[in-house]
Amino acid sequence: xxxxxxxxxxxxxxxxxxxxxxxxxxxxxxxxxxxxxxxxxxxxxxxxxxxxxxxxxxxxxxxxxxxxxxxxxxxxxxxxxxxxxxxxxxxxxxxxxxxxxxxxxxxxxxxxxxxxxxxxxxxxxxxxxxxxxxxxxxxxxxxxxxxxxxxxxxxxxxxxxxxxxxxxxxxxxx
Amino acid sequence: xxxxxxxxxxxxxxxxxxxxxxxxxxxxxxxxxxxxxxxxxxxxxxxxxxxxxxxxxxxxxxxxxxxxxxxxxxxxxxxxxxxxxxxxxxxxxxxxxxxxxxxxxxxxxxxxxxxxxxxxxxxxxxxxxxxxxxxxxxxxxxxxxxxxxxxxxxxxxxxxxxxxxxxxxxxxxxxxxxxxxxxxxxxxxxxxxxxxxxxxxxxxxxxxxxxxxxxxxxxxxxxxxxxxxxxxxxxxxxxxxxxxxxxxxxxxxxxxxxxxxxxxxxxxxxxxxxxxxxxxxxxxxxxxxxxxxxxxxxxxxxxxxxxxxxxxxxxxxxxxxxxxxxxxxxxxxxxxxxxxxxxxxxxxxxxxxxxxxxxxxxxxxxxxxxxxxxxxxxxxxxxxxxxxxxxxxxxxxxxxxxxxxxxxxxxxxxxxxxxxxxxxxxxxxxxxxxxxxxxxxxxxxxxxxxxxxxxxxxxxxxxxxxxxxxxxxxxxxxxxxxxxxxxxxxxxxxxxxxxxxxxxxxxxxxxxxxxxxxxxxxxxxxxxxxxxxxxxxxxxxxxxxxxxxxxxxxxxxxxxxxxxxxxxxxxxxxxxxxxxxxxxxxxxxxxxxxxxxxxxxxxxxxxxxxxxxxxxxxxxxxxxxxxxxxxxxxxxxxxxxxxxxxxxxxxxxxxxxxx
Numbered sequence: 042x043x044x045x046x047x048x049x050x051x052x053x054x055x056x057x058x059x060x061x062x063x064x065x066x067x068x069x070x071x072x073x074x075x076x077x078x079x080x081x082x083x084x085x086x087x088x089x090x091x092x093x094x095x096x097x098x099x100x101x102x103x104x105x106x107x108x109x110x111x112x113x114x115x116x117x118x119x120x121x122x123x124x125x126x127x128x129x130x131x132x133x134x135x136x137x138x139x140x141x142x143x144x145x146x147x148x149x150x151x152x153x154x155x156x157x158x159x160x161x162x163x164x165x166x167x168x169x170x171x172x173x174x175x176x177x178x179x180x181x182x183x184x185x186x187x188x189x190x191x192x193x194x195x196x197x198x199x200x201x202x203x204x205x206x207x208x209x210x211x212x213x214x215x
Numbered sequence: 216x217x218x219x220x221x222x223x224x225x226x227x228x229x230x231x232x233x234x235x236x237x238x239x240x241x242x243x244x245x246x247x248x249x250x251x252x253x254x255x256x257x258x259x260x261x262x263x264x265x266x267x268x269x270x271x272x273x274x275x276x277x278x279x280x281x282x283x284x285x286x287x288x289x290x291x292x293x294x295x296x297x298x299x300x301x302x303x304x305x306x307x308x309x310x311x312x313x314x315x316x317x318x319x320x321x322x323x324x325x326x327x328x329x330x331x332x333x334x335x336x337x338x339x340x341x342x343x344x345x346x347x348x349x350x351x352x353x354x355x356x357x358x359x360x361x362x363x364x365x366x367x368x369x370x371x372x373x374x375x376x377x378x379x380x381x382x383x384x385x386x387x388x389x390x391x392x393x394x395x396x397x398x399x400x401x402x403x404x405x406x407x408x409x410x411x412x413x414x415x416x417x418x419x420x421x422x423x424x425x426x427x428x429x430x431x432x433x434x435x436x437x438x439x440x441x442x443x444x445x446x447x448x449x450x451x452x453x454x455x456x457x458x459x460x461x462x463x464x465x466x467x468x469x470x471x472x473x474x475x476x477x478x479x480x481x482x483x484x485x486x487x488x489x490x491x492x493x494x495x496x497x498x499x500x501x502x503x504x505x506x507x508x509x510x511x512x513x514x515x516x517x518x519x520x521x522x523x524x525x526x527x528x529x530x531x532x533x534x535x536x537x538x539x540x541x542x543x544x545x546x547x548x549x550x551x552x553x554x555x556x557x558x559x560x561x562x563x564x565x566x567x568x569x570x571x572x573x574x575x576x577x578x579x580x581x582x583x584x585x586x587x588x589x590x591x592x593x594x595x596x597x598x599x600x601x602x603x604x605x606x607x608x609x610x611x612x613x614x615x616x617x618x619x620x621x622x623x624x625x626x627x628x629x630x631x632x633x634x635x636x637x638x639x640x641x642x643x644x645x646x647x648x649x650x651x652x653x654x655x656x657x658x659x660x661x662x663x664x665x666x667x668x669x670x671x672x673x674x675x676x677x678x679x680x681x682x683x684x685x686x687x688x689x690x691x692x693x694x695x696x697x698x699x700x701x702x703x704x705x706x707x708x709x710x711x712x713x714x715x716x717x718x719x720x721x722x723x724x725x726x727x728x729x730x731x732x733x734x735x736x737x738x739x740x741x742x743x744x745x746x747x748x749x750x751x752x753x754x755x756x757x758x759x760x761x762x763x764x765x766x767x768x769x770x771x772x773x774x775x776x777x778x779x780x781x782x783x784x785x786x787x788x789x790x791x792x793x794x795x796x797x798x799x800x801x802x803x804x805x806x807x808x809x810x811x812x813x814x815x816x817x818x819x820x821x822x823x824x825x826x827x828x829x830x831x832x833x834x835x836x837x838x839x840x841x842x843x844x845x846x847x848x849x850x851x852x853x854x855x856x857x858x859x860x861x862x863x864x865x866x867x868x869x870x871x872x873x874x
Contacts, residue, residue: 044548047492048541051499055534057585058506060592062526113791 072171073187078105078179079169083159086136087145093133093159095185102211103131105179106155107167110136110143112175118194122154125200130208134158137167137175180204182211218283221271222362228264228319229352231257235322235345239338243411251338255326258341261348262319269316272361273303281372284365285309291374291789293761301385302375307509308361310388314505315351317389317396318344325400325425332421339407340400347399350532358525374761374789383443391436391463395501397429398470402498405491406540409547414491419481422494424848426477427707430470431844437463438837449782449795449810451731451825453833456605461584462504468577469497472570479566483628485557486567488548493570495544499537500577506533507584560633562626569619576612580605617671617719620712621678625685639685643677658728668723675716679709704850711843718836724829731825738818745826747807748772753818754784754811762787762794767820769798769809782822784811806830 073079082094095105106122108115126132134155136144139162148158161167170179173192180189189207191199235257242250272285276299281287289306290299304313322344329337355361378384404422408414440463445453454460473493480490506529557563583600621643622636651670655662686705687697734742736751743749752768762785769780780798787794797810805828812821 044488044545047496048538048545051537051541054585055530055538057589057592058530058533059527061588062530064588064591111791 073179074190076187077185078181078187079166081159081161081166081169083135083161083166085157086160087148088157091157093157095181098131098133098181099185100183101131102180102182102208103133105133105135105170105181107135107137107170107172107175107177107179108158109175110139110141110147114194115176118176118196119151119154121194121196121200123152125195126154131156135161135166135170137161137172138164180207180211217271217274218280218362218364221268221275222360224264224268224271225352225356225360225362228261228268228315229349229356231261231264232345232348232352235261236342236349237345238342239345240342240410243335243338243342246335248334251334254338254341254345258319258322258326258345261345262323265312265316265319265352269303269312272309272312273300275362276300276303279372281370282364282366282368283361284363285361287365287369287372289375290372291761292371293788294372294375294380295760297385298375298380301379304388305375305379306361308355308359310392311351311355311359311509312361313388314392314396315348315355317392318348318351318399321396321400322348325403335411336407336413336418336421339410340403343403343406344399347403347536350536354525354528354532358528372789374787377762377785377787377790377792377794378447380761381443381447383439383447387436387439387443390432390439394429394431394433394436394470395463395466395504397425397432398466398494398498398501400425400429401473401494402540405494406543409491409540409543412547412550414487414551416481416484419477419490420853423474423477423481424850424853426470426473426494426497427844427848430467430474431841431848433463433467433470434837434841434844437467438834438841441837442834445830446797446799447795449797449823451729451797451808451810451823451827453725453830456583456602458584459508461580462507465577465580465584466497466500466504468573468580469493469500472573472577473497475566476570479563483557483563485563487551488544489570491548491551492544495537495540499533499540502533502536506530557628558630560626560636561631562623562628565619565623565626569616569623572612572616572619576609576616579608579612583608614667614671617675617715620715621674624682624708624712625678639681640678643674643681647673647677655727662727665723665727668719668727672716672719672723675712675719679713679716682709702850702852703846704852707843707845707847707850709843710846711840714836714839714841714843716836717832717839721829721832721834721836725827725833729825729827729830731823733812733821733823735815736820736822742822742824744824745805746773747824747826749809749822749824751820751822754814754820757783759785761789764796765811765814767798767809767811767822769822769824771800771807771809780807780809782809782811784814801831803831804828 078095080095082092085091085093104125122132132154134153134157136158139160144158144160148155159166164172170177176194178191178195179187180191182188188211189203191203193199195204235254238250238257239254242248242253274280275283275286276290277296279286279290279292279299281290285306285308286302289309290302294302302309304310322341325337325340325344329340332340401422404418404425408418437460440460441453444455444460445451473490473496476486476490476493479486509525509529583604586600622640625639626636647670650673651666654669655665683698686701690697690700692700730745732742732744734740736742738751738753741748741750748771750770750772752770754765754767757764757766764786765784767782767784769782771778771780778800780800782798783796785794785796786792795810797808799809800807805826808825808827810823812823814820
C-alpha cells in the first residue's frame with residue numbers, strides 16, 4: 042500500500058490543478074456587488090462648471106469605466122468601447138488620478154466613448170469603488186445598484202461572455 | 216520562408232523523437248541490438264532539427280520579421296540587437312522551444328558519454344528522454360507554435376516586456392532550464408532502472424554526476440533570478456516567495472535531497488527505492504514548475520480561464536509522465552533489494568534525516584504555493600499566502616538541516632559513536648554559539664534570529680575545518696601536497712557546504728540589520744542612513760535606444776570618501792511601461808542601494824535609499840554551491856569507473872574475436 046501513496050498524492054494534486062485551470066486567480070469578488078453605487082459629485086471633463094453624479098443616470102443600465110490616460114490597457118480597450126458606444130450602450134467614464142491633465146486632449150484626439158467622463162484627480166471616488174487598478178468597469182442597473190465588476194480591458198470575447206447576458210437580463214426587468 | 220522551414224524542422228524533430236522514444240525501448244525489452252542502435256542517431260538527429268528550428272526563430276527576431284506573430288508580440292524595431300536575440304525565449308512559445316532545445320542537448324550529451332553503459336540501459340535512458348521530448352514538441356505544434364504568421368503584418372512590434380530587457384534575464388532562463396531539464400537525465404536513469412529491474416550501485420554512480428551538474432545549473436539559475444529581482448525590481452528584496460520563485464526552488468530542494476540520497480545508494484547500496492522516488496520527484500517538480508509558470512493557474516499575466524486548451528494539454532502530459540512513472544514505481548519498487556543495515560547514529564541515518572527534513576521543507580513550500588488554488592477550487596474563497604507563512608514554516612524546518620550539515624560529513628558509515636562525536640565537536644559548538652550570541656550585541660542588542668543564523672553558519676564552517684584537519688592528520692607531505700591529495704568529490708562537498716554557510720550569513724545579516732528610508736527629496740536635499748549621507752542632485756532626461764530614462768544623480772558620502780549613484784526611471788516607448796533601475800554600489804560587506812520612486816512637483820522625487828550589509832554573500836554562497844557541484848561532478852572516480860568499464864568491454868570484444 043505504502044508504495045502507492047506518491048501516486049495517490051499526485052492524483053489529488055492533478056485534480057486540483059485541473060479545477061484550477063478553469064478559475065481565474067485575478068478575479069477577486071467585489072464586496073460592492075448588489076450594493077448601491079457609492080455617491081459622488083465630480084466635475085465633468087471638457088465642460089467647465091458642470092458636474093455629474095450617479096443620480097443623473099438613474100433609470101437606465103449603464104457602465105462606469107474607470108480609466109486613465111497613462112494606462113496602456115485602457116488605450117487597448119478604447120476602440121472596443123467606441124464600438125459599444127456606437128451600438129447604444131451608455132458608458133460613463135471616471136478619469137482616475139490624471140495628474141498630467143491629459144484626458145481632455147486625448148479624448149478630443151481619439152474620440153470619446155463616454156456620455157460624460159468625470160475627473161477624479163485625487164482618486165477618492167476610485168477608493169470608494171474599491172478600484173485596484175485601471176481599467177475596471179462596473180455595471181450599474183436602473184436603481185443604481187452595482188451588478189458586476191470587471192477587472193482588466195474589455196474585448197469582444199469578454200463582452201459576449203460576461204456583459205451581454207447580464208445586460209440582456211437587466212434590460213428585461215424594466 | 217524561414218519561419219516555415221523552422222516549423223517544418225519541428226515536425227521532423229517530432230517524428231525523430233517518436234522514433235527515439237519507441238524503437239529503443241522495444242529493442243531493450245526484446246534484446247534486439249538493431250532497434251537499440253536507433254537510439255543514438257535518432258537523438259542526435261532530433262537535436263539538429265530542434266536547433267535548426269531555434270535558429271529560424273532567432274533569425275526572425277534578429278531580422279524584425281513582424282509577420283511572425285511571436286516576433287510582433289515580443290520584439291520592437293528599436294530593441295537593441297542582443298535583446299532581439301534573447302526575445303527568442305521571451306515568450307511562452309519561445310521558452311518552450313528553448314526547453315526542448317536544452318532537452319535534446321542533454322540527450323545528445325547522454326549519447327556521447329554513455330558509451331560505457333550497457334547497451335540496454337543506454338537505450339532505455341535515451342528512449343525515455345525521447346518520450347519527454349515528444350510531449351513537448353507535440354505541445355508546441357498543437358497549441359503553441361512559435362512560427363505562426365500574422366496577417367496583415369503590423370508595422371512594428373509591441374516590444375519585449377521591459378522586465379526582460381536586462382543581462383541577468385538574458386542568462387537566467389537558459390541556466391534555469393539547464394537545471395530543470397538536466398533532472399530529466401536522473402529521471403530517465405531511474406525509469407530505465409525500474410523498467411529493467413537492475414538497480415545497483417553502478418546505476419547510482421552513473422546518475423550522480425548528471426544529477427550534480429543539473430543541480431549546479433539550477434543553483435546558478437535560481438541565484439541569478441534572485442539577483443535580478445534585487446537590482447531590477449527596485450524594492451531591494453532578494454526573495455519574495457513568489458510562485459515563480461518557488462517553482463524553481465522546489466526542484467532545487469528535491470535535487471539537493473537526491474544528491475545526498477544518491478551518495479548513500481552509491482556508497483552503501485541503501486535507500487534504493489527512496490532514491491528512485493526522489494529522482495522522479497525532482498523532475499516532476501521541474502515539470503510542475505513549468506506548468507505553474509506557463510499555465511497561469513497561479514496569479515500571472517494571463518490566465519487560461521478563457522483558453523484552457525494549453526493548460527489541459529500540459530496537465531495531461533504531466534498526468535502521463537508523473538502519473539505513469541509513479542505507477543511504474545509502485546509496481547516495480549518492491550523488487551528493489553535494499554542492502555546495507557545501519558544504526559540510528561551513522562552517516563546513513565544523518566543523511567536520511569537531512570532528506571526527510573528537506574522534503575518536509577519542500578512540502579511546506581508546495582503547500583504554501585498551491586494553497587490559494589486549493590482554497591479557490593474548493594470554493595472557500597480567495598486568499599494569498601505570503602512571506603510570513605513561508606518564513607514561519609521554512610526556517611524551523613531548514614535550521615536542523617543546516618545543523619546536520621555540520622555533523623554528517625564527520626560521521627562514519629554504518630555505525631558512528633555519539634560520545635566520540637560530542638568530544639570531537641564540542642569546541643566548535645561552544646565557540647560558534649558564544650560568537651553568535653555576542654555578535655548581535657555589537658550592533659543594537661540581542662537578536663535571536665540573528666544568533667540562530669550566525670550560529671548555524673559558524674557551526675558549518677568550523678566543522679568543515681575539523682573535517683579537513685582530521686582527513687589530513689595521517690597524510691605525509693607539505694600542506695599543499697596534503698590538500699591536493701584529497702579527491703575532488705571531497706573538495707566539492709566541503710566547498711558547497713561552505714557556500715551554504717556563506718549564504719546563510721548573507722541572508723541572516725541582511726534580514727536583521729538592513730536599514731532603509733523612503734523620503735521626498737528636492738534637488739540639493741540630503742538624507743542620512745547608516746553613516747552615509749545621500750545628496751540628491753536631480754533627475755535629467757536621457758534617451759535610451761527604446762526608452763526614455765529619467766536619470767537621477769545621488770552623491771553618497773561617508774567619512775570623507777565619495778561616490779555617485781545613478782538610479783533610473785525608464786519609460787519604454789512601445790509599451791509606455793515604467794521601469795526602475797536601481798543605482799547600487801556593491802561591496803563585500805555592504806551594498807548601498809538607491810532607487811527612484813514617483814516624480815513630485817518642482818523636480819522633487821520620492822527616493823528610496825537602502826543600506827544592505829552582507830547582501831552579496833547570498834550570491835557568493837550560491838556561487839560556491841555551484842562551484843562545489845562542478846568539482847564533485849568532475850571527480851576522478853567517475854572517469855576511472857568509466858575507463859574500467861571500457862577495458863572490460865574491450866576484453867569482451869577481444870574474447871569474442873578470438874572465440
